[in-house]
Amino acid sequence: MHIFDSVTKTKRRFEPLIPGKVSLYVCGPTVYDDAHLGHAKSALVFDLLRRVLEAEGYDVTYARNITDIDDKIINKSREAGISITELTDTYTEAYHRDMSALGVRRPTLEPKATESLEAMFDLIQKLLNTGHAYQTSNGDVYFDTGSDNGYLSISNRRQDETDTQQRVESFDEKRHPADFALWKGVQDDDVAFDSPFGKGRPGWHTECSAMIEKHLSTHTEYAIDIHGGGADLLFPHHENEAAQTRCATGHELARYWMHNGFVTIDGEKMSKSLGNSFFIKDALKAYSGEVLRFFLLGTHYRSDFNFNEEDLLAAKKRLDRLYRLKKRLFGMKAVEERTPFQAALLEALGDDLNISKALALLDEMIAAANEGLDADPKDKDFKRKVLADLAYVESLLGYGTMNPYAYFQHGIDEGTKAKIEGLIAARHEAKQAKDFERSDALRSEITALGVQLMDTPQGTFWEKTE
């Protein structure tokens, strides 16, 4: 496996800190709203990474946090007039529902901020004890960036005069403008936790370092093997996490850093402030989760990804090819069998998740399978190999998990389905009687319902039209 490390900006061979094991931490969502395409991209990329590492034989411990305490959450719960936990439970559940629809497997661990407070206290206390943090008169605890020799080594930034912009938590007792809050002291607020540093709430960056130390740390030169997240988190979020961990524990945070590119919509960045977020639950109304998975995972993870309907449709057609092949072999049981295709597929993905190369291999496999089935539809050995390859693709990439018939009928309601079946039966009778005029008329009627027919030796089937 080779991974592009965004800190050294080079592709490096992956070597685990502990032989045979991989510790992977990815920044998860703040649960105050529905998940959007950006959340999906990140979750999908690291889901794929996890699958590839597992296919290579590693024992992967994958943690993705859930931030369930935050100013945005507090504000929204007040607006909505519901409790914090009611709000965060609702959106945590929604997040899980959406990710599961995209075929994203649940991580090994999903620590919540509110359940990791003790670990955060430990971290902050260590930083205070070693002089890397200080408390101000209003109860805030800040990380002293000036005390960390390694600060800015993750994002490769330079500390210059222009970097004097005020941070949100800016306060004039801060020693340096870049110092960030580990703990925000709160006096007159009921949404606060008791801590050794007084009543308050954790700063945004604190939880990740604390959780990593608590759940994943290998206690070697680096806390974990791989840390991932969206490219926008590189600075300041990951820089600050790394600083906390470095100063509190003496080891670096991660040996490899991976950042996925952004999802834009029609060329524009999708962000909360622009208000053009595209929710996954809305996309799922028109397309199956697997089509969205295939589309979002279709370009390299580090590239920016532009979401638009036209490209989505082209991606769906490409996935259709896989399901067409599945249809030809429908009903046959797959047996595990290693093939050169499978080895090549894993090798392609092992090269920093080169999905384009993997898909090219997949397309070639599909073409060869169709050709072979055309040449000799009864070759059992050949079919067995194809089925084994399809099963491998399903487990490694998560493509081909659906019933192929259901896949092509996605989006048609039950009533219409029954109507279509009735018309097909009538058309079948007309065809038997060689009344092609009537059979064509019936087909037009069926086509008008948004589906198309396919006559095969096994009977007539229908699919939803694009």
Place this chain on the structure above:
RNA sequence: GGCGCCAUAGCCAAGUGGUAAGGCAUGGGUUUGCAAAACCUUGAUCCCCGGUUCGAGUCCGGGUGGCGCCUCCA
């Protein structure tokens, strides 16, 4: 202003310095009562200008054009 990324056929998109994968769309063909699917076939010298090299999409320099981070953000 500081730091950084990207620019390959109509569209999406790979590409260890040696004469450009794959998919969608398009045209032609085989098959089919018709149609669909499947299969065969059809197209780019890689933003521009210099340089290094026997040889560059692929390295270096300079442009032009997009975009991102520096503030909550996947």
